[in-house]
Amino acid sequence: MLHTLSEKIADFLFDNNDDYPIEVYIYGIEITLSTIIGAISLLTAGLIFNLFAESIIYMISLSVIRMFSGGYHSKTYLKCNIVLIISYICSILFYRIYINHFLENNFISFGIIFIISLCIFILFAPVSNPNKDISDTNKNRFKIISLLLVVAELGLSYIVYEITGIYQVLIVLPTIVVIDISILVEIIFQKRRVHNEKIKQCIKEGC
Amino acid sequence: MKKSNNVLKRAAKSVVLRSAKIGCESASVHFFGQPKEPKNLKQILKKSK
Secondary structure (H helix, E strand, O other): OHHHHHHHHHHHHOOOOOOOOHHHHHHHHHHHHHHHHHHHHHHHHHHHOOOHHHHHHHHHHHHHHHHHHEOOOEOOHHHHHHHHHHHHHHHHHHHHHHHHHHHHHHHHHHHHHHHHHHHHHHHHOOEOEOOEOOOHHHHHHHHHHHHHHHHHHHHHHHHHHHHHOOHHHHHHHHHHHHHHHHHHHHHHHHHHHHHHHHHHHHHHHOO | OHHHHHHHHHHHHHHHHHHHHHHHHOOOOOOOEOOOOOOOHHHHHHHOO
């Protein structure tokens, strides 16, 4: 639906005499619209749960790291928004439980999530998906940037909380966990896709 | 009226191209939806600079 809408907007705004082929504009419009819809969904959920500041921190920390780490992507935009909202609600639940019961063990919790994330990012990031292939030259660059971003986000939120007591920054913890899970899920799906391809080929060749 | 339309069109064009460039230069777009990238997008964006 969003693709068709993007095609219609591109047809209305641009023509073939423009500097770029129409597909580039359609792609740009699709990214713009999907980002706006995602942001509006998160901010609305933030208003509903009365956690607006946390929603903004969640949105920024999630999108910035995922731009370099890659990870799971849904096939349709409806599914994408459902996954986004479910992951947000899970993060909020984790965050609420965390600030109510685990704040005394803040250093240990940060340490555990930091080590697990570091392992996942070193081993798997960046993860490509069927709609986005990452070139070999970009792979190392994205791995380093995403690792630095994880360190920066976790470090910053820990320091900000310890110095100022602003507990809203602790939403970064579940956000990083969501990114870790999305990387692992995409890796599993990739393996499954390869396996299915092999089976299809085998059926074709009659082995 | 025509002039303001042109300004709006140019603004829309720059936003859309910026998004396409971000999409092209990153491992994935912001949230959990990923549009299919046009073939040779990087070269197209470089060529037309």
